[in-house]
Each structure stands twice: as structure tokens, then as C-alpha cells.
Amino acid sequence: MKEKVADFDSLLSPLEGDVLKILWPDKKMLVREIHTKLKSKVALSSVAVILDRLYDKQIVAREVETARGGARYIYYPTQDKNAFEKSVIDKTVNQLIKAFGPNAVSYFNERFRKR
Amino acid sequence: MVILESVATFVTDPAKMLIVVVSFLFAISTLLAWKKYSKPALLYAHLIFVLSPIFYFALSINCSLSVIRGLLSWCTALFAKFIIYILPPLMAFVFVSGIFIIPKLYKRRGKQLHFGWFSELCSKAGVSARLYLLDKAKPEAFALGESIFVSVGMFEILSREELEAVLLHELHHVKSNSSWNKFSAVFVRLFSPIAWFSSDSVEEDELAADEFACRFQKSNIHLKSAKRKVELF
Numbered sequence: 001m002k003e004k005v006a007d008f009d010s011l012l013s014p015l016e017g018d019v020l021k022i023l024w025p026d027k028k029m030l031v032r033e034i035h036t037k038l039k040s041k042v043a044l045s046s047v048a049v050i051l052d053r054l055y056d057k058q059i060v061a062r063e064v065e066t067a068r069g070g071a072r073y074i075y076y077p078t079q080d081k082n083a084f085e086k087s088v089i090d091k092t093v094n095q096l097i098k099a100f101g102p103n104a105v106s107y108f109n110e111r112f113r114k115r
Numbered sequence: 116m117v118i119l120e121s122v123a124t125f126v127t128d129p130a131k132m133l134i135v136v137v138s139f140l141f142a143i144s145t146l147l148a149w150k151k152y153s154k155p156a157l158l159y160a161h162l163i164f165v166l167s168p169i170f171y172f173a174l175s176i177n178c179s180l181s182v183i184r185g186l187l188s189w190c191t192a193l194f195a196k197f198i199i200y201i202l203p204p205l206m207a208f209v210f211v212s213g214i215f216i217i218p219k220l221y222k223r224r225g226k227q228l229h230f231g232w233f234s235e236l237c238s239k240a241g242v243s244a245r246l247y248l249l250d251k252a253k254p255e256a257f258a259l260g261e262s263i264f265v266s267v268g269m270f271e272i273l274s275r276e277e278l279e280a281v282l283l284h285e286l287h288h289v290k291s292n293s294s295w296n297k298f299s300a301v302f303v304r305l306f307s308p309i310a311w312f313s314s315d316s317v318e319e320d321e322l323a324a325d326e327f328a329c330r331f332q333k334s335n336i337h338l339k340s341a342k343r344k345v346e347l348f
Contacts, residue, residue, distance in 0.1 A: 031271050045254075045272045045347040052252035052268075064250055064267055069230045071248050071270040 012088075015042065016059075019050050020077065020084070023060065028076040051075050059084065118188040121176040131175070135168040139309075146313055153319060155299035158310075165307045166202075173198035206306055213298050218259045225249050225264055236279060240331060242290045246282075254345045256281050258288035260295075268348065276332070277341035283328035284338065290327075293320040 012020070015038075022037050023029060035047045051073070054060040062073040079087065096104045125131055142164035149157035173195040225247030233246050244263050249255065251266040254273070258264075263285045270278065288294055297320070304310045329335040 043344075043347055045344055048252060048268060048271055049348055055252070064226075064248070066226070066228060066248065069232050071228070071267050073252065073267055073271065 013050075015040065015046075015050055016054055019047065019054065020059065023075065023077045024081045026076065026080065028074050030072050030074060032072075034075070118176055118191045119185075122191060125172055125175050131171070134171065138164045138168045142307070142309055146310060150313065153296060155296050158299045158303045161310065162303050162307055165309055169198055202306075209305060210302060213302060218262065221249075221259060221264055222247060222262065232275075233282065236282060237286065240283060240286050240290075242286045244286055244289045254348050256285055258285045258294050261289055263289065269345075272344050272348065273341050274337075276337040277344070280328045280332055280338040281341050283331050284324040287324035287327035288320065291320065291323065293324070296320060 018038055018040065019034055022034050031048050031051060032044065034051070035042075035044050038047065051060060051062075055062055055075070058078060060075050061078050062075045065072055065074055077084070093108075100107075142161050145157050145161035145164060148154075149161065176191060176195040228246045228248050230246065237244055244258075244261050247262055247264045248270075249264050249266040252268040252271075253266060254268040254271075255266040256264065256269050263282065265278075265282070265285075269281065273281065300310075325335075325338060328338050332338070
């Protein structure tokens with residue numbers, strides 16, 4: 001049970017959520033630009049780590065730009081906010097059913113019946 | 116028990132054991148000399164001295180598999196066959212991969228950059244090198260031969276001065292050919308049991324490279340700051 005509950009932590013951390021809110025909708029931004037816009041005071045390298053994690057999760061994509069004697073990533077979301085929320089809900093529901101089986105299914109049935 | 120007889124004959128032969136002991140003594144002294152002088156040739160001499168008695172022993176075993184009796188004989192024959200038939204091509208493969216194939220793979224993965232400021236830096240440092248970009252968010256920089264590989268992540272989190280400090284460090288590795296030293300140390304450690312227990316002389320290469328960067332920039336602030344940022348990642 002403990003292992004199954006821990007799966008939910010893998011969805012999004014608060015900082016990942018903040019970064020995505022800045023990138024939506026369909027913005028293409030540099031790490032430094034996102035860092036400037038973030039309200040919480042985190043190091044630039046932390047923002048770079050967050051974006052790399054989001055890239056590994058395929059929530060954002062990136063391109064390499066070499067210009068002005070340097071190189072950087074331009075990040076952009078792979079889905080719009082609605083599509084992303086739907087995929088999160090879908091994943092969450094699947095995880096609940098996997099963790100709690102029939103109890104989860106009957107809970108959803110009751111809940112939707114009341115609506 | 117033909118194999119065990121071969122082993123017994125070998126270890127009880129004073130002339131053969133003298134060769135083994137002298138070889139191992141030379142192996143230890145070449146390793147100690149390498150730690151003092153950091154010359155890769157000494158490492159390879161060490162490897163020859165370590166492996167020679169082992170090959171000599173393997174060749175002296177009459178290890179036709181049809182005469183194997185017992186587990187100890189079987190193991191001894193297998194060891195001898197490994198030493199004679201598998202080890203040399205394995206060493207050759209590792210060596211060729213490290214010297215030729217791996218650098219080529221990195222160059223293919225990377226994108227060569229032609230930045231004016233880098234050419235100027237090389238010119239001022241008196242070193243000729245090529246700069247390659249690796250598509251990785253994790254900040255990394257290393258030298259392979261005359262090429263320096265830097266990840267996108269390095270460009271993103273460091274300022275120009277910090278990046279220059281890192282590149283000067285790597286340029287020193289190019290200048291002193293220390294990637295060859297590092298590769299040799301790893302290669303010899305793979306095949307010499309004695310070298311497993313020795314510590315690296317490559318740390319001295321790292322210190323020298325740091326010193327070079329700091330002397331060039333007349334400060335250690337940028338290099339220290341760069342290292343701190345990279346550690347945070």
C-alpha cells in the first residue's frame with residue numbers, strides 16, 4: 001500500500017506546476033526567462049533541473065539554440081493545459097483503481113450516481 | 116591430473132618462480148614511478164610486467180580439455196584458455212574503443228561550435244582545440260584528445276566568465292594530453308589487479324588544470340563559482 005501511495009508523488013511537484021503555468025499556453029521560453037518569471041526564489045540551476053525532469057516526463061519538449069556565442073534550450077509544453085489536466089486525471093484514476101481495485105470503482109460509481 | 120601436474124611443475128621450478136617474482140617487482144616499481152612522474156608509458160610497462168608471468172603460466176599448462184579431471188583442473192584449464200585466447204582480443208577491443216571509437220561517437224553526437232570568443236581564448240592560452248556541444252541539460256564538460264565537449268546545461272547555468280574558467284581548465288587537459296593519461300589509468304586498472312589498489316595520479320592533472328585557469332583569469336572566483344553551480348544541479 002505504501003509503495004502504491006508513493007506513486008502519486010511522481011505526478012508534479014509544486015515547482016513543476018509553477019513552471020508549467022508560466023509556459024502555458026504554447027509559450028516558447030528560455031530557462032533564464034522562466035527563472036525570472038517564477039515567484040518563488042529558486043536558483044537558476046534548480047529551474048534547469050525542473051525543466052529537465054519535465055522533459056524526461058515528456059510534459060515539455062525542447063530545442064537547442066546556438067546564438068550570440070552561446071547555447072541554450074528553448075522549452076515549450078507538449079500539450080495545452082486542458083489536454084494535460086485530462087491526462088493527469090486519467091493517470092490518477094488508473095492509479096487509484098490499480099491501488100484500491102473494486103473499492104475505487106464502487107466509489108466512482110456512487111459519486112457519479114449522486115451527481 | 117595433467118593440468119595440476121603442470122601447475123605443480125611451474126610453482127616448484129625456481130627459475131620460473133624467479134621470473135614471476137622479478138616481473139611483479141618491476142610491475143610494482145613501474146606503478147610507483149607512474150604515480151610520481153605521470154607518464155602513461157610507465158603504466159603500459161606496468162601492465163606488461165603484470166601480465167607476462169600470467170601468460171607464461173597459462174602457456175605452460177598442458178590444458179587439453181580432453182584430459183580434464185576434477186573441478187580444480189577444469190577451472191585451471193579455463194583460466195589458461197581465457198588468458199591465451201580471450202584476454203588479448205578483449206584488451207585490444209577496449210583499447211581501440213577508448214582511443215578511436217568512443218571519441219568518434221561523441222563527435223557524432225555533438226555539434227561542433229565555431230565561436231569567435233572561444234578561438235580567441237584558445238589563441239591566448241596557446242592551445243589549439245575544437246569545441247563540441249552535447250545536447251544534455253546536465254552541466255558537463257570534458258576533454259577528449261584535442262576536442263572539448265560541453266553540454267547545453269553548462270552554457271545555461273554559467274556566466275561567460277565562469278564558462279571561460281571551465282574551458283580554460285579543459286584547455287589545460289588538451290595541452291597536457293591528460294585525457295590520454297586518464298584513459299591509460301582506467302585501461303590498466305581494468306587488466307592489472309595490482310593497479311586496483313593504487314590511487315590516481317590524475318588528481319594532480321585536475322589540480323594543474325585548475326591552477327592554469329585561475330592563473331589565466333588572475334582569480335579563482337569564477338572557477339569556484341562554476342563548480343558550486345554545477346554541484347547544485
